[in-house]
Every structure is written in structure tokens, then in C-alpha cells.
Amino acid sequence: MFIEIQTNSSVPIYLQLAQQLIEGIARGELKPGDSLPSVRAFAADLGMNMHTVNKAYHYLEEKEFIQIVAKSGVIIQPNGIPKATAEEQQRLAEQIRPLVAEGLVLKLSEEEMVDMVRELVQHIKEGSS
Amino acid sequence: MFIEIQTNSSVPIYLQLAQQLIEGIARGELKPGDSLPSVRAFAADLGMNMHTVNKAYHYLEEKEFIQIVAKSGVIIQPNGIPKATAEEQQRLAEQIRPLVAEGLVLKLSEEEMVDMVRELVQHIKEGSS
Amino acid sequence: MFIEIQTNSSVPIYLQLAQQLIEGIARGELKPGDSLPSVRAFAADLGMNMHTVNKAYHYLEEKEFIQIVAKSGVIIQPNGIPKATAEEQQRLAEQIRPLVAEGLVLKLSEEEMVDMVRELVQHIKEGSS
Amino acid sequence: MFIEIQTNSSVPIYLQLAQQLIEGIARGELKPGDSLPSVRAFAADLGMNMHTVNKAYHYLEEKEFIQIVAKSGVIIQPNGIPKATAEEQQRLAEQIRPLVAEGLVLKLSEEEMVDMVRELVQHIKEGSS
DNA sequence: GTGGTCTAGACCACT
DNA sequence: GTGGTCTAGACCACA
Structure with missing residues (x-):
């Protein structure tokens, strides 16, 4: 690591x-x-x-x-980490929100931002930066 | 406003x-x-x-x-705000990255996170919190 | 004009x-x-x-x-503008000083800055920006 | 200092x-x-x-x-400060421009202004005011 | 009336 | 002990 x-x-x-x-x-x-x-x-x-x-x-x-x-x-956490509660999801969404807003102001389309998230998921899973 | x-x-x-x-x-x-x-x-x-x-x-x-x-x-900005440069997109992605990682740990699927972004886009455009 | x-x-x-x-x-x-x-x-x-x-x-x-x-x-000024006094030159130099210092920090050589001044003189005399 | x-x-x-x-x-x-x-x-x-x-x-x-x-x-800046980009040089030149113009109005010759810059470089490097 | 600058004093997060 | 943030109140240059 x-x-x-x-x-x-x-x-x-x-x-x-x-x-x-x-x-x-x-x-x-x-x-x-x-x-x-x-x-x-x-x-x-x-x-x-x-x-x-x-x-x-x-x-x-x-x-x-x-x-x-x-x-x-x-x-x-030895028991495994439980799936996000609705509250936790809400909290995450609130943290992402200003970044999405900034993306919109910078004229990124919904699809471009979705792609950005998909790429991030791949990068994180592969361990690439 | x-x-x-x-x-x-x-x-x-x-x-x-x-x-x-x-x-x-x-x-x-x-x-x-x-x-x-x-x-x-x-x-x-x-x-x-x-x-x-x-x-x-x-x-x-x-x-x-x-x-x-x-x-x-x-x-x-009276001339309109230009579309994000590759650099700006990169910077945004880096800011979103730890949040996506946290989502993954909380067992959110790629699709759930994509939906989260789509909803955020709608909320922001409608002005709802 | x-x-x-x-x-x-x-x-x-x-x-x-x-x-x-x-x-x-x-x-x-x-x-x-x-x-x-x-x-x-x-x-x-x-x-x-x-x-x-x-x-x-x-x-x-x-x-x-x-x-x-x-x-x-x-x-x-109908009588023509007199040549700079030593004081006026001194004042001008003091105003240019921080700009020269910044140029030095940005690794511009003395000659590059001299050239900059020569070009400015030409541009001003030609009226080009 | x-x-x-x-x-x-x-x-x-x-x-x-x-x-x-x-x-x-x-x-x-x-x-x-x-x-x-x-x-x-x-x-x-x-x-x-x-x-x-x-x-x-x-x-x-x-x-x-x-x-x-x-x-x-x-x-x-621990990595050293990089050499001025063309843009930065341009910005510097624009700041010096009105001072050069004033020098010209005060009947300073190009050479006198160049000397002024050379002296400034020396003074800055020596630390004299 | 506007933003720019300056001072003064406070609490907080981080190292 | 550091910079970050916030508040409060003041004067100035500019439009």
C-alpha cells in the first residue's frame, strides 16, 4: 500500500x-x-x-x-462495512453537490460528469491515479 | 436568489x-x-x-x-463562462475522487453513484435543496 | 487619437x-x-x-x-515639456524598480529586460499596442 | 533581510x-x-x-x-521559480509601458532608459536602495 | 456609494 | 505555534 x-x-x-x-x-x-x-x-x-x-x-x-x-x-472493520444508510448517502450527495454545480457552470454536460464518475470508479478499483 | x-x-x-x-x-x-x-x-x-x-x-x-x-x-462574467479546460476537469475529478472512494467503501454501486450525480444535476437546475 | x-x-x-x-x-x-x-x-x-x-x-x-x-x-504644454529633472528620473526609476525585480525573479536576464524596454519604445513611437 | x-x-x-x-x-x-x-x-x-x-x-x-x-x-518556492512565460513577460511589459511612455515625454532617450534599467538591476542585486 | 486597504482582536483546525 | 476564518469598525480612492 x-x-x-x-x-x-x-x-x-x-x-x-x-x-x-x-x-x-x-x-x-x-x-x-x-x-x-x-x-x-x-x-x-x-x-x-x-x-x-x-x-x-x-x-x-x-x-x-x-x-x-x-x-x-x-x-x-472485521464484520465488513455495511451498505450506506440513506443518511450517509445524503451526506455524500451534499459534499458532491458544490462540485457538480461548479461542473455545470463550467458547461460540463450531465453525461460528461457521469463519465467522470465512471472513470473515477475504474481508476480507484485499479489503483491508478 | x-x-x-x-x-x-x-x-x-x-x-x-x-x-x-x-x-x-x-x-x-x-x-x-x-x-x-x-x-x-x-x-x-x-x-x-x-x-x-x-x-x-x-x-x-x-x-x-x-x-x-x-x-x-x-x-x-459578462462574456459567458468558457467550457472547462482539461485541467479544470482534472481538478474537479480530483476533488470528487475521495467522495467516490468513500461511496465504494459504503458499497454503493457505480450506477447508484451515477444516479446520485444525475439527481444532483436535476436538483441544482430546479433550485431545490 | x-x-x-x-x-x-x-x-x-x-x-x-x-x-x-x-x-x-x-x-x-x-x-x-x-x-x-x-x-x-x-x-x-x-x-x-x-x-x-x-x-x-x-x-x-x-x-x-x-x-x-x-x-x-x-x-x-505650449512651451514644450522640459527634460526630466534628476528628481523625476529618480521617481520613474522607483516605479520601475519592483517590475525589474519581478523580472529578475522570473529569471529574465538584464538583456531581456533591456530588449523589452527597447521594444516598448518602438511600439509607443509607432502607436502599436 | x-x-x-x-x-x-x-x-x-x-x-x-x-x-x-x-x-x-x-x-x-x-x-x-x-x-x-x-x-x-x-x-x-x-x-x-x-x-x-x-x-x-x-x-x-x-x-x-x-x-x-x-x-x-x-x-x-522550493522547486525554484520557473522562467517567465511569454504571457508573464507580456504582462510585465504592459506594466512598464506607461512608465516608458512618461520617460519619452520627459525627453529621456532610449539609451537613458536602458541605462536606468541596467542600474536598477545592479542596485537590486546589491541590495542598495 | 463602491470596492480597497488597514487595524484589532477572537476562535479554530492542524502540526 | 501555525495559518484560516470571522467579526468589527475605520479611512481612502474612484465613479
Whole structure:
């Protein structure tokens, strides 16, 4: 699992890390029950602050994508991650909404945006950037 | 043009304002050449600070969606907004990517996400939230 | 004498007008003693506010490039414009300075900037933009 | 790095600061990767407001002369600043143009103006005012 | 009356 | 401790 951080991005480092772990799960590279490195080891590995890795883990725990077992380790949700609730879908839609609006202003057609999503799905599943 | 701000959202107020103006443009409610309220009038109207409106305006100016004509007023890009360049599309896709990844983890199918985008397009064009 | 104003420029309109009149003088199109349109006529001609033309004229008067004779008219300095004093040269240099610095940061060589100036001199004398 | 601000100049304070930082880069005193003071520390140092320094930094960031790494600090563009594009050269030329025109009106010869530029280059590189 | 600029002081997210 | 955001209130240049 390669993690690549853009230090000069406006996206916080902890979020970039969390998002890349999410992609790892989406891709099936990280499976239910798999364990993740300890905060300390991961931080050392990635050359970032322990707090930052910790924050990424807690972000994923809040979404129930992982389980943090104190003094033991971190594992991908072992029971599998349940299908999005209507609420979660709604929340996702609200986050995508301003981007779709911007696309429309930039004169992208509905089909072009749909294609963009389809391509993203493929890229994520293949692990290509 | 109704603007609705969530003061307790993690999305900065200036961004929420900018995004809703973008939806207004996408919906065709704000047409090229239309003028926007003065920073002061708008701020008073929305119950926020002048500088916050100013920041939203500058954000939109940077995207070339509006023109700030110094000491005169603010208007929607009068020449029309050009179609997204490949770069802009790429940037949009990168912003949507983590959301698509999250959708996949939440076991949404490609079609479900495509439908989500289609619905968003309709909602934005109709002006419904 | 064609005057072309960019309404969406950050350079104030009165300054753009004044600068173009200065180019007219530099080019020799406006000669000592030539008269300029009245504030009222010029404003109507250019579709701008009287105050704006007035301000441009006063700007040029302060530099002693023109003479405003109350209730009579505006003429190009009839005695000819004297060569820059050391002070005036100094002031010009100070205004050019930050632009030269920016050129250096952008890795332009001294010669490239000198060429830029030579070309500008030619363009101004020919009246090309 | 000495910064000298003229409070009674018509050039905004934030711009004066930015221009002097640009000179620092041009002079090589500020090298790629060097860090700049925090907005607060610099503001206190210079006796100005945090927001004014912030504005100068954002101005330089827009020009891609520096990088603002959120919540971490500000550094001189670490990859080095690329050579001016044709567009950037054009923009610079347009800014210099009215000054050259004024020089011509003040009967400066092409050579005198070229010398002025050459001297400016020397002064900037030496750090003399 | 408009946006531009500046100051002052506050809270927050991130590292 | 850093930059990001927000509020508040002021003066100025421009149209």
C-alpha cells in the first residue's frame, strides 16, 4: 500500500492519509480484519507526526471503517462495512453537490460528469491515479 | 436568489456563499452581465461581515465566474463562462475522487453513484435543496 | 487619437486615459499647443463620467504635461515639456524598480529586460499596442 | 533581510512588503526552500497587522513565488521559480509601458532608459536602495 | 456609494 | 505555534 502525501496541498495531511486508506479499502487491498500499522510505526514510516496518523485513524473510526483496539492495534472493520444508510448517502450527495454545480457552470454536460464518475470508479478499483 | 448559510457547518461561510452563488449561475438565475449586491449591502442582508462577502467574491473572481469592477460593482462574467479546460476537469475529478472512494467503501454501486450525480444535476437546475 | 479603456482592469479609468494621452504626446501625435477636447465633450465621446476626464486632466496638469485654462480649454504644454529633472528620473526609476525585480525573479536576464524596454519604445513611437 | 515601509506612500503596505520580498528573492538572499517568518511574528516585527502580512503572502503565493503550507509555515518556492512565460513577460511589459511612455515625454532617450534599467538591476542585486 | 486597504482582536483546525 | 476564518469598525480612492 503506497501512501503519497502532497505537503503543499490545502487538504490536511491527516485527511489525505485517511482518503488513501479509504481507497485501499475500496480497492480491496485492505480487507476486513486486516491490521494496519501502529500509529507510531506508521508515523515513522511516512515521516509524519504521530498525532497526524492518530487523527486519520480516529477519522476512519468515526466512519466505522476501522476499529481501534486500545493497546492492541488497528484493524479494518472485521464484520465488513455495511451498505450506506440513506443518511450517509445524503451526506455524500451534499459534499458532491458544490462540485457538480461548479461542473455545470463550467458547461460540463450531465453525461460528461457521469463519465467522470465512471472513470473515477475504474481508476480507484485499479489503483491508478 | 435565496442564500442559506449553516453557521455551524465546517464549510467556511464565505465558501458556502460562493457555492450557492455558483448554483445560482448553474441554474441560470444569475446570467452573464447580471450585477450582484455590493459587499456591504449583501453582508447586511445576510447578517454577515463585509469581509466575508468580499472573500466569497474574490474566490469567485479567481475562478473567473464573476468580475469585480473596482469602485463600481460586481457582475457575473459578462462574456459567458468558457467550457472547462482539461485541467479544470482534472481538478474537479480530483476533488470528487475521495467522495467516490468513500461511496465504494459504503458499497454503493457505480450506477447508484451515477444516479446520485444525475439527481444532483436535476436538483441544482430546479433550485431545490 | 484612439482611446481604448479596459473597464475591468485594476488600473483606474482616469489613469488609463491619462496614460494614453501621454503616449499620444510621446508619439508626437499631440504637439505643444494642441488643444484637447473639453471635459464635457471628451466625457461624452468616451462614454465616461465628466469627473473621470477631469481627474485625468488634473493628473496631467500636475505633471505639467498640459495646461488647463479655466473656461477656455485644455492645451498641451505650449512651451514644450522640459527634460526630466534628476528628481523625476529618480521617481520613474522607483516605479520601475519592483517590475525589474519581478523580472529578475522570473529569471529574465538584464538583456531581456533591456530588449523589452527597447521594444516598448518602438511600439509607443509607432502607436502599436 | 531589512524591510522598509513608507506609510505615507500611495503603494499599499502589503504591496510594499511583497515587493521587498521579491527583491530579496531576486538578490538571492531568499533562496528556494527558505522559510519566511510567521504572519504574526513578521507583523509584530514590522509593526503592522497580521492581516497585512497575510495579504502580502497570499499575493506572493498567487504569483507562485512562495508556498503557504497551511498551519505549518511559509517557504520560498522550493522547486525554484520557473522562467517567465511569454504571457508573464507580456504582462510585465504592459506594466512598464506607461512608465516608458512618461520617460519619452520627459525627453529621456532610449539609451537613458536602458541605462536606468541596467542600474536598477545592479542596485537590486546589491541590495542598495 | 463602491470596492480597497488597514487595524484589532477572537476562535479554530492542524502540526 | 501555525495559518484560516470571522467579526468589527475605520479611512481612502474612484465613479
